[in-house]
Amino acid sequence: MSGELSMALVELERDRVAEEVKSRAETGESPIQILEECRRGMTIVGERFQKGDYFLAELMLSGEIFKGAMAILEPYLAKVGPSKPLGKVVLATLQGDIHDLGKNIVAIMLKAQGFEVHDLGVDVAPGLVVEKVRETAPDFVGFSVLITTAFDSMKQAAAMLREAGLREQFKLMIGGGVTTTVVKDHVGADFQTTDATEGVAYCLDVMRGG
Ligand code: B12
Structure with a gap:
């Protein structure tokens, strides 16, 4: 579910994020939509950092979790469009x-x-x-x-x-x-x-x- 994935990222639940991203991508959901939900989570992490609720360690960990999600989604993203050289x-x-x-x-x-x-x-x-x-x-x-x-x-x-x-x-x-x-x-x-x-x-x- 949308909010859940964003919040799992905000709560820095690495395994939960990876599992949800993987299972949703496998069922054919749009990888762009899944990525967008992760991005929203990162925005909330940024807000918490700004307020002083999160520190650099949390910022770094969120970045690592996001990178993990991207690695799972990359092959699905690569299939989204045609691949003829455009520019x-x-x-x-x-x-x-x-x-x-x-x-x-x-x-x-x-x-x-x-x-x-x-x-x-x-x-x-x-x-x-x-x-x-x-x-x-x-x-x-x-x-x-x-x-x-x-x-x-x-x-x-x-x-x-x-x-x-x-x-x-x-x-x-x-x-x-x-x-x-x-x-x-x-x-x-x-x-x-x-x-x-x-x-x-x-x-x-x-x-x-x-
Ligand atoms: C993760 C993160 C980090 C990670 C970065 C990991 C990495 N490999 O990138 C780490 C921990 C390393 C980090 C470090 C720092 N960070 Co930081 N970080 C963030 C955070 C939480 C998320 C950024 C992110 O990745 N978002 C997700 C991505 C997917 O979103 P996006 O970049 O906007 O990209 C989307 C679009 O904009 C677009 N897009 C992006 N680029 C481009 C380019 C083109 C050409 C196009 C077409 C589209 C496009 O495509 C993407 C998908 O739609 C933000 C908070 C925030 N609100 O952004 C703070 C934030 C950016 N960081 C901030 C700060 C202050 C720092 C540090 C200075 C902290 C410190 N005290 O050391 C250092 C900076 C070091 C440096 N010199 O750069 C501040 C910046 C404040 C400012 N006004 O400048 C923010 C805003 C947090 C905050 N609210 O205070 N950070």
Whole structure:
């Protein structure tokens, strides 16, 4: 049941989360829906952390449990869509930020739709993004951000891409729980979301000429 899975994650019940994710995926339930429930649990964990009810240890454990859920769901997510090459995407969590759970979901979902994904990882220096864009000529660059101090790294990367004359060649997306349209404008991005499904829909739309 929906609330139960979210709350099992909030209560850090590793085995219960794994069992429920596995059994629901096996019965054919949408892996995206299951993942969304886990994500909601993570949001509540974040709220508890903010209030001082949870500490870093709980935050870390919730991240591990979430990663376990994703590992179970990955093969199911990979089956969601057709797999013909559609376009290229460079993804990164930039300097100052080590959160990667959301970015990893976007990567899996894009791959499931047939995109070639180049994931640079976390705490990535803006210069590395420029190098990768030059090397791969992507259709999209996506920055994932969960911590406000990394906003300036995104802005810097966008500026460096402009200075290198590469910025017009791709659409720049930003995503992650702390992003808003204000952050999008600050960075100079083309698209912003807090929902991986919306991000994938945007990429599909652009590739279809929308
Ligand atoms: C798990 C977690 C951690 C884990 C991360 C594990 C990992 N491997 O990622 C650990 C324990 C390591 C961690 C560390 C820290 N964290 Co933390 N963490 C969280 C928590 C609870 C959940 C984040 C998460 O993974 N959510 C689930 C994912 C799936 O959601 P999501 O990222 O939003 O992604 C979805 C969409 O946004 C979208 N998306 C994401 N990226 C992209 C990119 C593109 C291109 C697209 C299209 C879509 C897209 O797709 C996803 C699915 O829909 C949040 C709370 C919260 N409310 O977010 C705090 C939170 C982000 N952390 C916070 C803090 C403060 C920290 C620490 C500084 C704590 C500390 N004192 O050390 C450190 C930061 C270290 C650093 N330099 O980065 C704060 C940030 C506050 C702020 N304003 O900046 C938060 C908000 C908690 C809080 N309320 O205070 N954290």
